[in-house]
Amino acid sequence: MILSPFEWMIAKRYLLPGRGEAFIALVAGISVGVVMLSVAMLVVVMSVMNGFRAELLDKIVGLNGHAIVQAYGGRLQNWEQVLEEVRDTPGVVDASPLIEQPLLTTFNGRVEAILVRGNTDEDLAALGEKVVLGDMKALVPDSGNVAIGSRLAQNIGARVGDTITIINPQGRSSPFGTVPRQIGYQVAAIFEIGVYDYDKAFVVMPMQDAQTLLLTGDAIGMIEVKVEDPDEVGEILAPVQEKVAGRAVVADWKTINATLFEALQVERVAMFFALSFMVVVAAFNILSSLVMLVRAKTRDIAIMRTMGATRRSLLKIFVTTGFTVGAIGTVAGLILGFIVLAFRQQIVRGIEIVTGQNLWDPSIRFLSTLPSRTDPVEVAGIVALALVLSFLATLYPAMKAASTDPVQVLRYE
Template sequence: MLLSPFEWTIAKRYLLPGRGEAFIALVAGISVGVVMLSVALLVVVMSVMNGFRAELFDKIVGVNGHAIVQAYGGRLDNWQAVLAEVEKTPGVTDASPLIEQPLLATFNGRVEAIFVRGNTQGDIGELADKVVMGDIRRLQPDAGVVAIGARLAENIGVRVGDTITIINPAGRSTPFGTVPRQIGYEVAAIFEVGLYDYDQAFVVMPIPDAQTLLLTGDTIGMIEVKTTDPDDAAEIMAPVAERLSGRAEVRTWQQINSAIFEALEVERVAMFFALSFMVLVAAFNILSSLVMLVRAKTRDIAIMRTMGATRKSLLKIFVTTGFTVGAIGTMAGLILGALILYFREPIVKAISFVTGQDLWDPQVRFLSTLPARADPVEIVGIVILALVLSFLATLYPAMKASGTDPVQVLRYE
């Protein structure tokens, strides 16, 4: 299918119409533009959705691990033995005790619902790169200090060094009834994970302090587990779930966040299917421009046939012309898509400024920034889709051109 010098010369001539063919050139330019915009839109949308899923996965798993072993009733007795058993499970890379409990926090008359999270010193140290103010290393057992999320600090007006009061409604029983337990903690650090739900509610403290606050003694609520492969977490944890049946429940990150990730996957497939029609529209533009070119060049085609040009040569000339338009548009679309992704944050801010609307509200979309992650396999798929549709769009007009009868055309010339 390689082109001869003659075929390539004619194809280049048709790619750059002369002065008298400005309308054909305009239609061809529009075809290139439509292909470019459709490819760029597909690349941008799919990359943003992939980035959203990946960023959400990284942040959620970074906070909660790949799976949790949660005790029935919220208290896991003899947890040291269970922890040792989980750590011995093949495929488990790390396991650590964890306490989580919804409570209330107050500061200067402001009250917010919070999640008290009791972590080991190792897990607390992993928050070091998320700290925006203060020193996370001050979180030591019995030191009376905590770290809180950045949004929570904004909501109740807390700064590093201030003291917040955490209220545990399940306090001690007295002759006058149950008295809520209230303990003051100094804010030693403010962190920002990047997930709005976490940053607006989490209060982190060492496990012994959480046990004291919740009056749970030497028990924990759950065990956080990390595995060699997050996608195989269910299979890796299956033996643990079987051994702990009746005592605790094993839940993977897929089960905990199933609604979010299933919705993202459905939306991703639906968006790709819907936006693919834009590439199909672009292919119809190529078809229409090529049909106009064939009609305009009917006399030239007849002359080339009388001079010895074969049907195959004409077919190759017009297929090459139309396919080149699609290829140029596809490459331009990839470049435009890359530029949009690179400058996505300024673009979002500019649109928000012009419209007066917050296009990326973290309260709705969980993340505080617009993520993007290009998948090479998807990019290749988009390119192949655009090129294949461009090629198919050239076949009909190219076959019409190659089937031109020079006798019928030149009879009236």
């Protein structure tokens, strides 16, 4: 919609009401503010929800892969053949054997439930990026060294160099019953994944040591699989499921964490739907300010009509005026939203200091920090929603102004 110099001059004049039109200016300013806040809240909330899902998926997949081939009974015999079949499957990037078993650990009288993980040397080396204290290179077979999560270290009070005791209920038989195996391991490293449930439970050791602790011989518990496209993991591993039928089951990240990710998706859609109503409210504010402006400028409109202004020109003037208010609010909202996202962690800490409440408890939120990941497509959708509703809000007042009859207005002038 191209405006002539005359139309643009009048539109600019109406965007900046005069002294006697302070109330109209106030309503227009409120409209800009509501559009700004609604767009900013949508950008912030959707970015945080996307960041939460992406960060959680990255951390879970980084530790567990996109899927696991888990043996019935927890022990996969002749796993080398299955491992080769998995690696030869089209779409599979990597696969590695894994042992995982819930046990107990004790240190200085404190007892915690743990998940013992036996990893290959390659997986242990990859975990080295998450180490905060110690060195993963000390985890070699038969060394008696392990790495533990940072939250577990805090809970039991263990530090690098301390010896923790791992208790395996499956022990040796005696005249008095089964005696649990209690083996001491030295803490060689402390790591932090960033997911609370992992950091408070995982004890990582070489696979050979895990086999010795769990008395599994050469068997493993599962095979960890990574694929090219996580969203197509089910289709990629369908041939593997057929080959291992009766011996093992294939579970992907969608199945393992179905409840969590479905809840996130439902909350994401619900939040977008609820916050979109703020944009609707902003559009009604634009409509009301334009209606007031048209009523205040009825005499001016009639004079412009008598001077040759067409209905189309008046329509374009008032649509431009209202749409500009929405556009200014949208741009300001984007700027505000990105500023909030940039300083989100400081804002959370500031609110915690002021209120004295812990707003981001890792034991509830799973992650240690507030994540964010902005989707350009979603931002474009938010901008389009705000601009379209702003445009629609201008149509009724603009058509009302364009239909003004100058004869009726100026009859008694």
